[in-house]
Amino acid sequence: MTPIVNIEKLRVTFGKGTDAAVKDVSFAINPGETVCVVGESGSGKSVTSLSLMRLVEFGGGTIVDGRMTLQRDDGPIDLAQADGDTMRDIRGDEIGMIFQEPMTSLNPVFTIERQLTDGLRVHRGMTGQAARERALELLRDVRIPEPERRLKQYPHELSGGMRQRVVIAIAMACEPRLLIADEPTTALDVTIQAEILALINRLKRETGMAVMFITHDMAVVAQIADRVVVMYRGDVVEEGPVADIFANPKADYTKALLAAVPRLGEMRGKAAPEPMRLVGDTSAPKPLTPQDHPEPLLEVKNLTTYFPVKGGPLRRHVANVHAVEDVTFTLNKGETLSLVGESGCGKSSCGRSILRLVEPTSGSVIVDRKDILAANHRDLRLLRRQMQMIFQDPFASLNPYMRLSAQVAEPLRNFGLASGSALQDRVAGLFDRVELPRDYMRRFPHELSGGQRQRIAIARALAVSPKLIIADEAVSALDVSVQAQVLNLMMELQADLGLSFLFISHDMAVVERISHHVAVMYLGRIVEIGPRAAIFENPQHSYTKSLMQAVPIADPAKRKLEGDLNFRPIPSPMHPLSYAPAQSLYDTVAAGHLVLRDIERTTDANP
């Protein structure tokens, strides 16, 4: 079989005197085949796909060597040598592309129809009724409900998952031979991710096109790949059928990558959280010793946070976004409680309400027997010594103009806990604690990698010896091996210092590994809460079940089909001022395992 695309010895550089982003990459993609290009950030996987579209030049890259042979109707062509006109013909016609961010890859000022028919007009000369009919057909292909209505809508009227379906429909418009998908599900929730993956799989089967799928997530690879190309620092380190890669990886890097991926279900029957497996570390991870008599540290009761929505010419308060709705839970000393849920479920707002970074509407938050919500401005500042926060984006949560030592020292200086050389010693100690070399103290944030920055954020949080740390998606932005290291550091600190973590995450596999207790949030409420084992091994609420079902499993033998998945979109949490929400009532399944009653009837996610 002649491959649709054959990449040979591709080499791409960005500017003089820098290392090549892609050094010597060769692989082929056959018709009807999905090739997953997998690697961590900086591996050159996106640069390879952009080179194939010849879009890399727009970003300052140069293809210095190699051939990229594309099979066209009139014979093969080397894309590396093709001129601008030829490439314009090929892009969007013979090669379609899906980008990562569905929010920004559609133009907000054009209707869906206009954006769908653009390619048809340019490449197929289709206009008017013919183009509209084709657009409708495409929307039906990607299973968008009410396609006729969607044609007239604008991107902002569609949900994230629907927008990504539209992006796929646009890429499919001219029936490309090759579909390039660059991290198409990374920005999406797990339930939507599962649907999009199943959709791409079905379209590939039906049309016989080839798919080049770029991802960093081994679980996604297992769900979608026929063949896998593993990249590391601009080189291909391993290539093979998906089953072989997972069952019998040969390259050390592939082994390490696979080892670092937490797999949902692997903690079955274990009493306490376990550290992550580390790259190159084959010894069995030792579990954290469970506590015999845990005492409560954080008690949240009936916490409710609304955000006002202003509207009308006078910007009056017309409605409320019910971000957190009657949430109650307890976090014990030295333990981790994870809040899981999809974007918009209120898990972040809940964490920020506890710290009063946003003002809650009602309820009570008791930390170590002190009421946070009742505290005045001055007391609150002092109470914040007890509780610190680690943020999601390690690039935005450090001040680019401040030396790292100053940023770690800031909380100590704020509370006058140390000064002069004592302060420097404390800061140096904190750098040791998070395993960063002391000469990093004089550096600025941009000189560090994402994982190192997150260590700085942890050091800053630890500076005032807090009892509680709220980690809001603290490892979501990190590569999987770095993620494992940072998580292990957090668990080590927990064991040594008796810290409590409120761990906010969407990643069920990570949560299963590190939590003592888990709370699942949906539409601002906790729908199910309990010990980790109970939630993962005996989920009761239908939303918890569907969430578990959507999580991709890093095992090519356990693929999900489109028919298995049928999620209803999450309803809007915005309500008029007169709306009076029902109280959260729970049924006790087992000791400490509570399931939300009542709401099941109205918002059942998986009927």
Place this chain on the structure above:
Amino acid sequence: MRRFLSGKGLVGAAIVLIMLLIALLAPLFIPDTFATQMDMRARLSGPTLNHIFGTDQLGRDLFYRVVLGAQTSVMIAGAAVLMSIVIGLPLGIISGYFGGVIDNVLMRLVDTLLSFPALLLALTISAVLGPNLTNTIIAIGIAFTPFLARIIRGEALRVAQMPYVEAARAAGTTDLQMIIRHILPNIMPAIIVQGTISLAFAILAEAGLSFLGLGTQPPDASWGLMIQASRDYLDIAPWTALVPGAAVAITVLGLNMFGDVLRDVLDPRTDP
């Protein structure tokens, strides 16, 4: 530092330094009369050995006028922009950082000022206060303040929403410390860029005021006054406009280059 002393930064710094030296030292060594002495036989003469930059319609030497005018122009522009930053910075930061009612009140005030053309505003202030050097500075300074305040507010608003500000708040940083440690350094680039651009406009604003008889008073020299005076002779004596025009252009270019490099130097991310 190495970056600063290479290429663009060096040229920009050199231009700014030379202009400052001329502005400060020229009046000490060159008598005022050199700029006002009229050579009636050589009116509107082109560059000659006697008058290397030529003369104006009254036969005054353009070289001496441009050199001695530097003090007036540079001082007025520098002081006026400094004044607008000194007033606009706290206004903008308070508005952007605290928001709410304070923001609304301050910004409506600024909007009121903005609704007048800057020159008209300066003109009114200057007319009320009376024409002299100090009042010209005050007039231009006040007229430029709303622009600075608006830009600084926008930047402060942007920075105040950054996660590192939230992180610092969670770490118990007070508002004053927050502004000094986190907000100010991060809005500095915008202030530098806007400041250097404002300097150029301030030189021209002074010219406008002088033209209307409210800025520098003849026979004293300022670049703006010279450009205005050249207007009627552009077709027969274009150098009368080119000489002061070049002085303004070179100064502004030097300031912009200097400002760009200063901004880069202050940003740790661009340090090699």
